[in-house]
Amino acid sequence: MRKAFLGPWHPGVEQAWLYSLALAQQHTGVAIHHGVRVVNHHHLTVTPEHDNLPRFLAIAHHELSCAINTLLAWERYDQPGELFDGRATHLMRLGDDAAQSTQLLYEYLNPVAAGLVRHPEHMPGLTLDFDLWLRGGLDVERPAFYFSDKQPPVLRLHVTPPPLLYLAFGGDMDKLVYSMKRLAEQGARELRSCHTRPVVGARALMRLHPWSEPRTLRETRGKRVPSFRIGARGIVGRQAHIEAALETRRFRDNYRECRLARKAGDFEQVFPCGTYQLRVVHGVPVAEPELGTGLLTRPGPTLRDVQAMLAQRAERGLEPPAAEARLELVDRAREAVLHEAAELCEQASDGMDFKSSTEGQQATRPPAAEPPQQGGEELGDRQGRPAAVVGHRFGKRPEGGAGGPQRVVTLRDRRRGRPKGSRHGSDPPA
Secondary structure (H helix, E strand, C coil): CCCCCCCCCCHHHHHHHHHHHHHHHHHHCCEEEEEEECCCCEEEEEECCCCCHHHHHHHHHHHHHHHHHHHHHHCCCCCCCCCCCCCCCCCCEECCHHHHHHHHHHHHCHHHHCCCCCCHHHCCCCCECCHHHHHCEEEEECCCCCCCCCCCCEEEEEECCCHHHHHHCCCCHHHHHHHHHHHHHHHHHHHHHHCCCCCCCHHHHHCCCCCCCCCCCCCCCCCCCCCEECCCCHHHHHHHHHHHHHHHHHHHHHHHHHHHHHHCCCCCCCECCCCCHHHHHHCCCECCCCCCCCCCCCCCCCHHHHHHHHHHHHHCCCCCCCHHHHHHHHHHHHHHHHHCHHHHHHHHHCCCCCHHHHCCCCCCCCCCCCCCCCCCEEEECCCCCEEEEEEECCCCCCCCCCCCCCEEEEECCCCCCCCCCCCCCCCCCC
8 A cells, every 4th residue: 555554663563574474484384584574565585385375475464464453543543454455466486596595685675775774784673684594583472462362472483594595505504694694785885876865764764654655656557577587697597587488478378278268168177287276266177287397387495305405415425516606606696786786776766755755753643733734744846736745634635726736645543534625535535
């Protein structure tokens, strides 16, 4: 919903996020490698050990949505009902170790690329970062709101390294963590040099009103959404990318044909490997994965598989991966982040301009004594017409028409219904 519901406006937001992830992990066994909250969305890197990734996401998002709604009620804010909008969660398959390392760096540096803070460690709240790989995770206490007393009072949230990246470093966790932290430092410097406006800052982020949203217009749809990432460069990388693209096209064409045949009455049609929802909900027959084929639909190795592989190598007296291979992997990840720094900043900062629209707002209590007289702070555009007006819902609403603002962002609280005079009763009104 573009709102700052996942921002650091209350300590309970972080606690609910961590406990929801731990609860979903307990039910599904999905391995979590990294995670970060970025005010109005969050990023995760995971590896499912079974074909239940959608169930993991359903549990985590349902528990988190209910918990945040309860917390908003506790703090006397309006409740949105559904925390997330109707779009499907973006899932992207990481095809090799270089893709895993590059994606981890992008996630970890996302607050810097979005212009929220200058250093990733300045982001308020906990990030499931590389240091947790050495500790194996953390213990999460059950929040005092929403979650039932029947739930465990403390849950262990396991955080482990990605399997292919762990294999590339031969199981040497110290070198892996050190390399990722060095890459993160270099990437943060490059991202900071690409920014043209001051960062929001940790203090302003902690003062965010939960109903705040960016002053930029809602992002347009219809753009290409990547479903896989290949980190290898050169001929090998291009060949792998072509194979993955062709496999994606074959899957979609086959799936479409099977779906149309089933609608026509052919219930014996076998759907392609990788079909999930129709198999779980309607029990359609699905083809088994073929060994040695399919980069995207073939299950990748888990951390247990990689550890067993390294143990077998050690028993046979085989040498671990050479240092040159690790250095080449690190160089590829550094190259990718430095080369795409400007693009990452543009992509991450789109819809993250919270600074001007949240100045002076408090995190837990609305300014009920002296509401804004003219609807709040006006944010102008290049044509002179106010692009957005941000104000408290008890304040006077701005006049419409040609000289009025393009958007009205109303900060809602105290759960007293919709703002008066609103045609649509939404935030912001269309």
